[in-house]
Amino acid sequence: MRYWLIKSEPSEYSFDDLLREPGSTARWDGVRNYQARNYLRQMRRGDRVLFYHSSIPAPAIVGLATVAAEAYPDPTQYDEASEGHDPKARPGQPRWFAVDIRADAALARPITRGELRTARGLASMALLQRGQRLSVMPIAAAEWRRIVALATESR
């Protein structure tokens, strides 16, 4: 089992939006970065996912989710009306992939980026590294445990 973090701008799509989906499950599409795509393709059903809200005053991990379906071709790459349309994509030779993500539960409290920075044992998280911009990234098992434990502590 592996652990991942995915980012979303809550004004675009929030963790609550995912919770409100049928079965709390949605297609995670629109990823258009090759490294993030490669991580998507490594995801396995049952892998655990941290849901992160970006581009807000206090960016934070807000919820826990699970990979519900492994990578399949992202249909938006073929859709000319979609922002994710890729004219170089050919049916049968997709360039981009999506997975299905199921929301499990919101964290008891959000763990902000600031708190991640100061917490013991989390300084080497990919999320906190300078210049890091990936929307999908791996999380170490120890980091996952630490973050989940933090969320159950009061501040």
Next chain:
DNA sequence: GCCAACGTTGGC
């Protein structure tokens, strides 16, 4: 709104 960091594009 600013800007650093990074990825992509395209001319040569």
Next chain:
DNA sequence: GCCAACGTTGGC
């Protein structure tokens, strides 16, 4: 293949 120009991300 190099690299300048440009676009995007996302924290601050």
